[in-house]
Amino acid sequence: MIIAERKPLAEIIEMVQDCKKILVLACRGCVTVCSAGGEREAEILASLIRLGLKKAGKKAEVFDTSLVRQCDREYIDAIDQFKGKYDAIVSTACGVGVNFIANLRPDDNVFPALNTTFFGGSAEQGVWSEQCAGCGDCVLHLTGGLCPVARCAKSLMNGPCGGSVDGRCEIHPDVDCVWQMIYDRMGRLDRQQEMAQSAPIRDWSTAGHGGPRKQVREDLTV
Amino acid sequence: MSFTPDIRLFSCHYTSQQSCADEGKELSELGFPANIKMTRVVCTGKLEEVTLLKAFEDGADAVYVVGCPGDGCHNVKGSLRAAKRVQAGREALAELDVEPERAKMYHLPRGLHPEFVDAGREMNERIIKMGPSPF
Numbered sequence: 001m002i003i004a005e006r007k008p009l010a011e012i013i014e015m016v017q018d019c020k021k022i023l024v025l026a027c028r029g030c031v032t033v034c035s036a037g038g039e040r041e042a043e044i045l046a047s048l049i050r051l052g053l054k055k056a057g058k059k060a061e062v063f064d065t066s067l068v069r070q071c072d073r074e075y076i077d078a079i080d081q082f083k084g085k086y087d088a089i090v091s092t093a094c095g096v097g098v099n100f101i102a103n104l105r106p107d108d109n110v111f112p113a114l115n116t117t118f119f120g121g122s123a124e125q126g127v128w129s130e131q132c133a134g135c136g137d138c139v140l141h142l143t144g145g146l147c148p149v150a151r152c153a154k155s156l157m158n159g160p161c162g163g164s165v166d167g168r169c170e171i172h173p174d175v176d177c178v179w180q181m182i183y184d185r186m187g188r189l190d191r192q193q194e195m196a197q198s199a200p201i202r203d204w205s206t207a208g209h210g211g212p213r214k215q216v217r218e219d220l221t222v
Numbered sequence: 223m224s225f226t227p228d229i230r231l232f233s234c235h236y237t238s239q240q241s242c243a244d245e246g247k248e249l250s251e252l253g254f255p256a257n258i259k260m261t262r263v264v265c266t267g268k269l270e271e272v273t274l275l276k277a278f279e280d281g282a283d284a285v286y287v288v289g290c291p292g293d294g295c296h297n298v299k300g301s302l303r304a305a306k307r308v309q310a311g312r313e314a315l316a317e318l319d320v321e322p323e324r325a326k327m328y329h330l331p332r333g334l335h336p337e338f339v340d341a342g343r344e345m346n347e348r349i350i351k352m353g354p355s356p357f
Binding site: 008051054 | 276319357
């Protein structure tokens with residue numbers, strides 16, 4: 001899922017300091033699961049914006065609601081029920097949600113409440129870690145299912161850098177060296193011989209280096 | 223300038239049950255500040271961060287929570303969860319450049335102990351010194 005975290009309050013309050021009616025809009029997708037921008041967090045943020053503006057001597061109405069997702073046109077359309085009730089939307093969705101509102105509601109002010117951080121998972125409550133970089137050319141079949149693009153600090157493709165110590169990354173000593181993990185795992189799977197083959201020079205154009213990416217599925221378009 | 227602060231207390235049902243005996247008469251006789259408004263909750267773990275924030279929106283000068291000892295909660299981890307939410311509230315207050323000490327968590331044993339009254343007095347004295355809420 002997409003992982004995100006709330007921006008500093010001062011930054012958010014500065015965005016809306018001149019607004020009189022503010023809609024804090026939660027997303028019930030990924031950001032609910034990672035406790036950054038679901039209904040609970042939007043309710044908290046709405047309260048904090050009210051307190052922050054009040055402290056600054058500003059008067060504003062702030063209310064909160066949620067959409068099923070903010071990354072689909074059909075759900076964005078649900079905003080229209082609040083038309084006229086706000087002069088700015090503070091979206092607690094990931095950056096995709098903010099962009100979608102900006103794309104589909106050209107006359108609405110929309111501000112991001114979150115910093116979108118990475119694609120990750122939660123192996124234990126309250127802790128999320130990056131697992132995928134969305135690079136568009138997956139090599140997990142060659143690496144035992146562990147991603148060197150997302151999980152190696154240097155995104156190396158042909159084994160460790162030589163700087164790891166006791167299986168830990170030299171850049172982040174609290175992080176396991178993913179190439180050590182790949183090596184150990186391939187050994188357990190009796191596939192270590194596959195690692196002797198060099199990975200070819202990588203074409204990074206699929207990773208966003210060639211501009212915004214787009215995917216069209218003709219079988220689904222109507 | 224002296225003032226009478228508006229202090230909101232959210233207390234665990236078990237921690238405060240004897241404090242409420244005889245409609246709080248005994249509590250009052252022990253010197254528990256009359257300006258503290260107590261709300262009893264089934265478990266402090268049920269409290270949400272937004273409940274504490276809305277108390278400030280409603281005019282509170284300070285908010286505090288009294289729950290079971292961390293290793294002796296009737297609902298196992300309820301008071302530990304409450305402490306996390308109080309901490310989140312304190313951090314949010316700090317972000318708004320407001321004294322985090324306006325929100326506090328106490329872990330106290332069940333029943334009417336002097337500590338329950340002491341906590342109320344401590345909060346009251348602290349907030350009188352601090353002055354009214356900036357909200």
